[in-house]
Amino acid sequence: MERATGRINPTDMAMKQVEIAAARMPHLDSAILEKITHTKRETVVHFPARMDDGSVRTFAGYRVQHNDARGPFKGGLRYHPDVDLDEVRALAMWMTWKAAVVNIPFGGAKGGVQCNPKEMSARELENMTRRFTWEISPLIGPERDIPAPDVYTNPQVMAWIMDTYSTIKGYSVPGKPLELGGSLGRYEATGKGVFVSASEAAKHLGMSLDGARVAIQGAGNVGGIAAKYFRQAGARIIGISDSKGGLYNPHGLDVDRALDCKNRYQCFIGNEAGADEVSNEELLQLECEVLVPAALENQITEKNAPKLRCRMIVEGANGPTTPEADALLFDRGVFLVPDILANAGGVTVSYFEWVQNLQELLWTEDEISERLTRILSRSFSEVLTISQKENTDMRTAALILGIGRVAEAARLRGIFP
Ligand code: NAD
Secondary structure, three states, X not given: OEOOOOOEOHHHHHHHHHHHHHOOOOOOOHHHHHHHHOOOEEEEEEEEEEOOOXXXXXXXXXXXXXXXXXXXXXXXEEEEOOOOHHHHHHHHHHHHHHHHHOOOOOOEEEEEEEOOHHHOOHHHHHHHHHHHHHHHOOXXXXXXXXXXXXXXXXXXXXXXXXXXXHHHHOOOOOOOOHHHOOOOOHHHHHHHHHHHHHHHHHXXXXXXXXXXXXXXXXXXXXXXXXHHHHHHOOOEEEEEEEOOEEEEOOXXXXXXXXXXXHHHHOOOOHHHHOOEEEOHHXXXXXXXXXXXXXXXXXXXXXXXXXXXXXXXXXXXXXXXEOHHHHHHHHHHOOEEEOHHHHOOHHHXXXXXXXXXXXXXXXXXXXXXXXXHHHHHHHHHHHHHHHHHXXXXXXXXXXXXXXXXXXXXXXXXXXXXX
């Protein structure tokens, strides 16, 4: 399962999860299962972009379309040095199950460019984004495949994508800034969804989030926004981190001050934020009620799972926990809300944006928040019911629900010709 870089292969991990869930789905047709565990289309492009010093660099870009049995492909675009086909393939598959778990009529896709955006200027990022969009433009579009933001891509990147795409085709894509037809609440959607999932889990466990200790790995769109919702509910954010390390204060961090420190210095500085500094590994092991991994894959493995001291884990990130760690945590009674449920707020509001754009409607923030909460709470309850009936963990239950819905759509559609 280890890749050449020593990292666990995310595609192997995604396939293992499917295997575990499928073992509990005796009525699943094996031919259909085989079909939906393969990606429909994988595109790799190598393309040039001009750098500020006049040189030209070649980048590797990916768009993997996993399955569209239930609706157009949908999935984020990631800019990170570790992006490769195995990572994007796994993320595309998780996207398919996720849209099905929340019953949104989208399929799953994912894309990315292998690059280090932290070392690139805005102009270089723009050049790279526009050329990548041009390369994949025959594949994407509101009725085919809908891109959205992910790690190190933001509404500005989406605006460049939209502008380039619409120059070619005349349509737009989700995750855009509000001024360009983006939806209210899209930026907050995933972080809010994480909070809604944690609230449902707390209710189920008979505990209150008011006063609960929360540790968050990753202070970006998902982790940073989730922190604000937890704080509003009276929780204490005792730890928060980014790629360089994090902050710890057992009495609760001043979240605004901590995030402001990160914005100003591009990292957390203990004495600026009135806190101690912690490593990411230490942060994961803090004693707390809620742990939110909201950075990257493979953070909770069989090595550190026995050392975690949280009551529940709510996965903001995609694929932060390996199947081996899942089993250890389940045995230890740690309640885990899996990525394909906990971070489904993003795809849900991307769907709202898509619906509003197609109908030229503008929903209010309250309408979006209410619809989002209703969908996530209902999905949580459906997954919980399966987990209780099957006496299994929430990930396997969510996969049973998601895979089951995708398989049924594939069965009804049949095989062409
Ligand atoms: P982001 O770029 O806004 O933020 C990523 C954060 O993670 C940053 O604070 C970064 O410093 C931190 N980070 C990066 N490497 C790290 C490391 N090795 N250890 C600790 N922290 C690290 O990205 P995001 O949109 O918040 O995405 C985070 C996760 O959530 C990803 O797994 C992504 O796929 C998932 N996700 C995002 C969305 C969305 O709508 N943005 C939706 C669903 C899932």
